[in-house]
Amino acid sequence: MAFDPATLKFNDQGLVPVIAQAEGTGEVLMLAWMNAAAITRTLETGRVTYWSRSRQAFWVKGESSGHTQELVDLRVDCDRDCLLAIVQQTGPACHTNRRSCFYTSVTGEEERELMAPMVE
């Protein structure tokens, strides 16, 4: 059947979490949120578009920074309450200019940074 975003289980704010993963490397880049309209926009445009909880507005990833995410594949999980976006990431995904937002390991005795900001 064709995918209908209305079949997802949204939280009480009408959102689902979306994991962005880099095609090829498999690196997990970030987690953000989409509402049904953002999912539709993402699928229609091929440009990953989140819903900004702080701004309460669509957030076309990279629109101001140029660090866009082109959609390669969108996957839904077994519970239909979470999405995985496989993307072609241009430049860093993180606002700190690191490739991934998950650059800090907390399993050692001290927090440890795993990657430096990218130089453009």
Place this chain on the structure above:
Amino acid sequence: MAFDPATLKFNDQGLVPVIAQAEGTGEVLMLAWMNAAAITRTLETGRVTYWSRSRQAFWVKGESSGHTQELVDLRVDCDRDCLLAIVQQTGPACHTNRRSCFYTSVTGEEERELMAPMVE
């Protein structure tokens, strides 16, 4: 500094989303939730322990199924409101017996299953 779960930004239910990723393959396996106590248990035991929102109880992954997740590394994102757990997954991560919960692609004209249940 040593990691203190209290420094995370939990949602209004006291939870943060946790992405589980397979060491080696980089496959994204699932997304679940932890509260501060589940994070502490995960770090202390090395056995990934979520908080079950449906049961309102600790959920030691694989405790009943045997499909455990051994923690390799735990990472926090730039906003400190999401975790990435790198794990050694035993057997399938998904309750449907698939390796990953994200086995359904929704980008085509129809939803499409990308992997079959594992045979044990």
